[in-house]
Every structure is written in structure tokens, then in C-alpha cells.
Amino acid sequence: MDLPLPNANILSRKSAIVRRLQSVLPADAVIHDPAETKAYECDALSAYRCPPMIAVLPSSTEEVAAVLKICHEEGVPVVPRGSGTSLAGGALPTSDSVILGVSRLNTVLETDYDNRFIRVQSGRTNLSVTGAVEANGFFYAPDPSSQLACAIAGNIAMNSGGAHCLKYGVTTNNLLGVKLVTMDGEVLEIGGPYLDAAGYDLLGLICGSEGQLGVVTEATLRILPKPEGARPVLIGFNTNEVAGACVSDIIKSGIIPVAIEFMDRPVIRAAEAFTKAGYPDVEALLIVEVEGSDGEIAEQLSRIRAIAMRHDPVEFREAKSADDAAKIWLGRKSAFGAMGQINDYMCLDGTIPVSQLPMVLRRINELSAEYGLDVGNVFHAGDGNMHPLILYDANKPGDLETCEALGAEILKLCVEVGGCLTGEHGVGIEKRDLMGAQYNATDLTAQMAIKDVFDPKWLLNPAKVFPLAASESRRVA
């Protein structure tokens, strides 16, 4: 994975830049000692590492604006960072860049239950947003697996999803407004505690722009009343095809469960070995969760049972208690960790039309054999968001490269069948060079034109999202 060569001129001015940043931030908020900047050398795509020149930790919108203004004047690239949980390298620095971490911006500014929103500083973690409102019976819906650690700023940058977006949507569907600081230090209010934009939907444009258009310091988020209850069922099948057909039939029947999760045999076995969740040893396993009162749950589950029975499942296990429910989810929630016990893995994030599920799984198996690396599949089946996990050995020379090549083949397959490269993790550096598989030069130029508007000097997270060759003339201009 290439990153642009560091700009020697910027590196030579490091001490002057540090002094300028120190003039607008407290001493402990400007990190420039190489021993300390190392802490910011990577995110959750840890195969790639590069310490930044400087890291700053502002505590207010004004401080963020002051930092960006200085970096803009100095021509220094800035890489915004939430909690550093990106699986796509969204927060990976370059050695001539300033990491702008929002971790100190973590205050709840306003909760309003009558109008059903919360306004928070963007460094607040996803789960702690729900934590701030759950005593009043509310929650914040997007629930990425990293929700304990990941920041709202990163969720907005990547338009994060989660297991429950089949019913509740992803970040962009739950975001009402932001305070955005542009690269030249201007502070903009976009949206707010009301629905829909007056003019262009700039909020929709900012969400998912991977920290390339501005730094979000505050967010107004929609909060929802908690359902009366929720209950999962576990359904095991002997083939992926039948499991896929069952998913489609459930959706067609008019029931929209809050989650439909899918695991294949390699993941089921790993999860079972790791957690002893009591999973059956089957080819494909679905976890379907429905919500409502006891009566409503029973009604939905009886319909799901009827649909599943038509597909002759090996197992249909309904949670009878909170303990049963936790056990059903345990293996799924630990799936990544369980696979990590076996080996290093790379987690892909392609999305496909649900109808293509069996074909894509079959093809992934063939590719896996061809490349000689095992692949496990665990994903959000209701919306076709796959998470193939490719196992490799980081200590074995060449294995990472083989893994990346296999990953690229799988993602191209997702695009070929009508899907996309990434459903919820983002492009970052990881899928940057595959963008051409999904978009042609005109499509990419239209997207880059947006960055030209928000950040004409291409200083914000510049080496991400777009193939380096495509963005080169803009970055060096």
C-alpha cells in the first residue's frame, strides 16, 4: 500500500510548526516527541503503521479551528482521528502530517427527550451516547461492533452501521446536524434538531466523507425509545443456499427483523471453540432478532418459524430467557475475536444484493482454495453486508500480500454482482486502489470536485479514498 512521499519541506519546519500549535493549545495537547507520537502510528488496520509528525488533542471547537487555521497556513496535511478503530486505515497518518485527535471533546451538551435528540461533542464514544440516555428509556441506534471504543466523529466520517441497521438505518439516517470546522478554520453549523435540509443535503455529503471535508466537533443525533423487548432465534441449515433463501423469504413475508446475522461453518466452529455458546455444527447459521412486547415477539417468531420450517432447518432454537438470548449472541459477537485466536485475519466489508448470497459464498470458497488461505464468513445478511475474514500469518513472508490479493478478488466479485466495495467500514487506504472497480474516472472526478470545494488545498486526510494517481494533480497543486 503506497502513501505519498513525505514532504521534506514540512518536516524541516517541524519545530516552528510545533511552536505555533503550542501557542493555541495547552502544552500537554501538542505531542511531538517521536516516542509519544508512535501511539498514533496506526488504527485498527494495524498492518500499516507510520507515526505522524505531530499529534494534537484539542478540547474545544475553537481549539480545533485554531489548529486547522495554522496547518492551513503552513500547508501541513491533517489526519483527523476519532478513537482509531478504523478497519480501513482511515486514521493512518503520514510522517509529515498532524494527527488531530478529538478524544478530549467528549461532553454531552444537550439531551432533549421531547424532541428526541442528543447533542454531543464528537469524541464521545458510540456506546456512551446510548449510556447517556438509556436511563430515560432511549438509545442511539447505530451499533458498530467497536461501539465501546469508537467515537461519534469516526462514525460520522465512515457512516458506520452495525448489526441493527436493517431496521434503524446507519449513521447518516440518524444524524440531524453537525458543527463542522473546515480546513481554513471556519466553523459551520449544518443541520440541527429538525428534519431535512433547506437547500443541498450537505449533512448527507459530510457523513461518510472519511474526514476529508472537515472536522466534526459536535453532532446532533436522533435518539429512539427503547423497544419493550427483543428476542433472537438461532436457525441452522445444511447449505448456504438454503440459509440465503430463508433470509429472502423472511424479508419478502413482510416482517422486518431488527437483525439477521449469518455465519458459515468455519466461523461457527471457531466461535464455538472460543465461547462454548452451544452452536450446532452446521454449514450456515442465522441469528434473527425481533422486537416488541412479549405478544408481538411471539407473533413474529411464530411466522419466522413457519418460514424457516419450509426450508427444513437442522436446528431452530428460540431464546426462552435473557440467558438464552445472550448465549445466542455470544458466539456472533465474539466471532472476530475467535477467528483472531486461530490466526491473523483481514476483515472485508463488501456488500452484495441479498439474492446473490449463495453464488458469492460459493465463489469465495473457490477463491479461498485457489489462493490457499482460509476464509470465514460472518455478516449482516438482511442487508447483504458481508464480512469475509481471510486468515493469514503475519509472520510468514508473502502471506499478507497473498491475503490482500485474495481480498481484492473478493471485493471485485462483490462489485461484479451488483454490490459495492465497502458497506460500513469505509475506503480509507485499504480499498483506495480498488475504487476503479466500482467507479470510472468521471464518477471519481465528481466526488473529488466535492473535496475541491471544502478543502481546495487537499490537506485533510489527503491520501485516502481516491487512488493516488487519480488525486495526485490535486494533492500536489
Add this chain to the structure above:
Amino acid sequence: MRPTSEQELAEFIRATNGPLDIRGGGTRRVRDGTSLETGGLSGITLYEPGALTMVAKAGTPLVEITAALDAENQQLAFEPPDMRGLLGTTGEPTIGGVFATNASGPRRIAVGAARDFLLGVRFVDGSGNIIKNGGRVMKNVTGYDLVKLMAGSWGTLGVLSEVSFKVLPKPEAQGIVSLPGLSITKAVAAMSRALGSPYDIAGAAHLTETANDKPDTILRVEGTEASVTYRMGQLKTLLGDMGEVVTTLSAPDHWTWVRDLTHWHGGAEDVWRISAKPSAAPELVARLPEGTRVMLDWGGGLIWAATQPGRDVRATLGTFYGHATQVKGTGFPRTQPESPGVAALTEAIRRKFDPRGVLTLGLSED
């Protein structure tokens, strides 16, 4: 001009000096200019009920989309309003027009707006470039979300040629919980309490003009008959202290009426659409010029106001969280002027996508 292919559309835009009057069904007149009709780009290209997705050419009549969805018991859940009666126009609404105007009705409060259902677009920008963004899958964060930008941009950034979107099953049953006689303040409080409950409200409106001249606050619940009955009962208990509560299973459809403002059809008034924080609605309604007719939707987050022609509603409302759009009438910018910073971004984006100004000249034109 009525192109029959995307290629033809692109060639025409490249060759024209504009300005263009882009017409889907022609149900909302945007501006004067050379007519560009999208009706030649028509037809459903893909429909997968099991994946809840449809792809259609932008000029496809809405009735054709609805008929296909009806056959599978599915629907456009964001409930696009039919504005012909209110605006006194004719023509068949098109699916491209629905998304280009981000037209969303009462269920928007529960499921999202048109923009939340739009999964992918193909369009031709003001320079004649054919651009694709998004796709046909529900989750897609590959690159920037120009899909959202196109939704509600009224054809000022490009002419849509194809849209792909999410659809949802139709509910089996519908129930209405009605609270007659509430003041606007109490109505908003009742709607907020219901919307903050776990009973999945799919519509919350306050009507000030009814057959018996008594205001009515109505809540919609949808689902299976058993579930609807259960939730209506729960809501009756929850709202019991607000006054009389009437529940009706599979009630006559008030919601078309709320969606299309049927009771204002044929009127001479200007019509404004005010998006605001629900709890601010009583105060904002009080600020409206005397004699203004109002209806609240979205639990109070959407105020419909019919005023004497020529009244500057924005001036009387003053500053508030939200914005006012003039839906019917002339004399004022259609949308609320934005802050200088946002307006500068908007203008810069417009220039990128339409440097020659052949598409409509900005959202603020009336």
C-alpha cells in the same frame, strides 16, 4: 426535448446553452427555459422484492412504480405526497421527480425521508458528464455520498437518469389513535409522549380544520392486526390524562389527506412548509400572521401554513432552529436563505456541477 437514452440526454446537455426547464411529470414547475422532459427515460429495470430494492429510469411514472410494488405488497414507505391538487397542476409524477425534490410524507418521521431510501443514482451534470454514485445495496460507504446530494437538489446539479431505491413491505393493518379538542401546545405534548414511547408511531399530526370544527390530534400505528390493537390500547392508557382518546382499527385513511393537504386544494393562499423542533411549534404558530391556517405533521416538527398571498412568513417567524420553504405562491426565495458559510459551499458545489448555469440557477430561485 425528450431524450430516450442517457447518452442522448448527455449529448443534448452538452450542446445546449440552456437554461433548461427540467420536467419529470411537470407536476411542479421549476423555472422557465428550454423544456427537457425525462419521460422518454422510462421503465423499471430491476425489482427484487426479497432484497427490498428497485431500480428504475428516472422518468418512470410513479403510478407504474406503485403498481409493481402493489403486486408484491410493498410500498415507498416514505409516502411521497401528491402535490397536484395543492399546486393546481396536472401531469403524472415521476420517480425521478420524487427523489429530486426529496418528497416525503407523514411516515417520514418513522422511517426517514426519500433521501434515506435512495440507494444509487445515475445522472448527467450541467457539463454533460454521465455520473454514477451509490448502487443498489442497502449499505454502501464506497466514496462520497453524492446520492444524498442529488436527493432534494431539484435538478440543479444534474438531471437524474436512473435511480435505485429501497422499498418496504406494506403493513397488514393500520390503526388510528385520535385525541379530539387539544390545543396546539397539548397536542405537541401528546405527540411527543407517544413518539417517545416504544409503540412505533408511524404518523403524528394535528389537524385544526376538521368536519366538526374541533381540532384533532391523530397518531398512526401499523403492523399486524394483533400488534396494532395492542399498541392502540397501550397508547390509550399512556395518553389517558390528556383527555378523550378514541382508537379505530383500520380507520378511514386520514393520511392521504394529511400527506396531500387535501383540505387546502383550490385555495388562493400561499402555502409554506416549516421544518422545526417539535416543541417550538406552538410558539412558531403563534408568530404566524393572523388568519394563517395551520396543520402540524411529524409530531409538530413540520408546520404547514396557508397565508394570505404575499406575506413574508420568514420575517414574522424570525430566528428559529429550522427553515421555511415556500411551496405555493411567489415573491420570496423558495428555500430559506442559508448562513453565509453554507451558502458559499452551496454555490461552489453548484458551479462544479453546472459551471455554465444551464440547469436551474440555484435553489433560491423562485
